[in-house]
Amino acid sequence: MSSKKEPVVSYLRPLLDEIRGELAFKYIAIARQLMEKGYDVISFGAGQPDIPTPDHxxxxxxxxxxxxxxxxTETAGIYKLREAIAEYLNNRYHASVDPDEIIVTTGAKTAIFVVIxxxxxxGDEVIVIDPAYPAYSExxxxxxxxPKFLPLKFDKKEGFTIxxxxxxKMxxxxxxxxxxxxPHNPTGAVFPPKIVDELMRIAERHNVILLSDEIYDNFIYDNAPFKSVSEYPDWKKRAILINGFSKTFSMTGWRLGYIVAHKEAIERMIRVAVNVYSCATSFAQEAAVEALRGDWTPSKRMIQLFQRRRDVIYEELSKVKGFETWKPQGAFYIYPRVRELLNKLNMSVEEFVDYLIDKQRVIILPGTAFSEVSGEDFVRLSYSISEERIKEGIARIREAIEELETIKLRR
Ligand SMILES: Cc1ncc(COP(=O)(O)O)c(C=O)c1O
Structure with missing residues (x-):
């Protein structure tokens, strides 16, 4: 065999080596492999609700x-679904959205790709608030x-601020x-209305687009004030909204999201959409009409359950030495800072995460999965597991830290 690389390999864009995959998927695979081998794995890795899609x-x-x-179906999505989406946004946010200002996509992730x-x-620049869901920058x-990264500020009292x-200046x-x-993945922050007001003003002042991903808009706790970009008069002049069905209705595998934007923008974006995926899955779209127009009780119950779990995980993590934990008010993630702990243990965040998997069969994600800037200092835990498992998982993390400290003392 010749040592020359085949074109199918050598012609690959060198850029691909710089593209980050989504580490969460790697850890989902590790958890599955360990479980198949019979290990009792506790995974705080999942970015999806553990509750199945509601029966109806x-x-x-x-x-x-x-x-x-x-x-x-038509690329923009079946009319009935676009009508139901418009109805949801108009009822909840007074968004003044028409069905022809919507494209249904194969998940919010595809929506992000189509917009970008x-x-x-x-050479164009996109400002991404860091840490972030990786798809925007990639x-x-x-x-x-x-991508130009703006690091979020973190303070144990104030939480994450922009x-x-x-x-x-960027x-x-x-x-x-x-x-x-x-609400924000991975920190769980709900940025207050005055920040959204300011962002809208900045977008206007500098003639840039504000792309708002509001996929967690139903995962808001303690009545935290939340403002959608779709609440502003004339918002479609400078903002684009992305949302989806994955989280609110626990429909991650159904692959359904949507873009809402100015009608003329939608008409052009459809050219990208049709060339990427033609349309979203037909029968999933009909089911999504039922999701929006049918009974919301299962979703509401699920969100109440997540709020209780948020309380439990916050309380438990607050007891872990070396974890600086702030109480999030949205999504289903918590993002403690572990810088001092890692310094003390002389470990990188990835080494720490790997140690937890090896020794305790607990999966948490390193902040580096969400950040090229500050990820070394943080870990993300998703609380998409039962309260008992949350308690057990955090107890295992505490045990691992004690072990590591003893090992270090012995050295
Ligand atoms: C902030 C954010 N946007 C978009 C997505 C993608 O969602 P979907 O499953 O609809 O592609 C996720 C999934 O984790 C997310 O956290």
Whole structure:
């Protein structure tokens, strides 16, 4: 065999080596492998609710399949679903949205890709508040754009805050988009309305787009004030909204999200959408109409359950030495700072995470999965598991830290 690399390998864009995968998926695979070997794994890694999709939504999909609703649909999504989405946004946020201002996508992730691909030409800049869900920066890179990271400030009392002065200074003539994700993955922060007001003002002042990913808009606790970009008059002039069904209705595997934007923008973005995925799955779309228009009780119950779990995980983590934990008010993640602990143990965050898997069969994610800037200092835990398992998992983390401290003392 010749040592020359085949074109299928050698022609790959060198850029691909710089693209981060989504580490969460790697850890989901590790958890599954360990469980298959019979280990009692506690995973705080999942970015999805552990509660199954509600029955009435599944029944709607079955009815759709029975009717053989299995062909392509229009790229923007079936009209009835776009109507139901508009109804949801108009009832909840007075968003003034029409069905022809919506594209249904194969998950919010595809929505992110379609938007970035529709606006970014090589050299354009996208400001990403860091840490972040990785798709914003990685889609930007794939398309030749440049992500610019604005680190969130962290204070144990105040939590995670956006430095608006710094953000404004980062805007250049090449900046096209500022990405806001609210409620926020991975920190669980709900950025207050006055911050969203300011971001809208900054977008206007500098003529940039505010891309707002609000996929966790139903996971808000303690009545924390939340403002959607779709609440502003004329918001479609400078903002684009992304949302989806994965989290609110526990429909991650159904792959359904959506983009809401100015009608003319939607008409052009459809050209990207049709060339990437043609349309979202037909029967999943019909089921999504039922999700929005049917009984919300299961979703509401699930969110109440998550609020109780949030209380438990916060209380338990607050007892862990070396974890600086702030109580989040949204999504289903908690993002403690572990810098001092890691310094003391002389470990990187990845080594710490690997140690927990090896010794305690507990999976948490390193902050580096969400950040190129400050990830070394943090870990993310998803509380998408029962209260008992949360308690057991955190007890194991405490045990691991005690072990590590003893090992260090012996050295
Ligand atoms: C902030 C954020 N946006 C988008 C997504 C993608 O969701 P979907 O499953 O709809 O692609 C996720 C999933 O974890 C997320 O956390």
């Amino acid at each position: 939504i599944i029944e709607a999909a079955k009815r759709s399949l029975d009717r053989r609703f299995t062909g392509y 691909a529709s606006y970014i030409t090589p 889609a930007t890179k794939l398309l030749g754009g440049i 430095d608006l002065d710094k953000l404004e 805007i250049s003539s090449r900046t096209k988009i500022i990405v806001l994700n609210n």
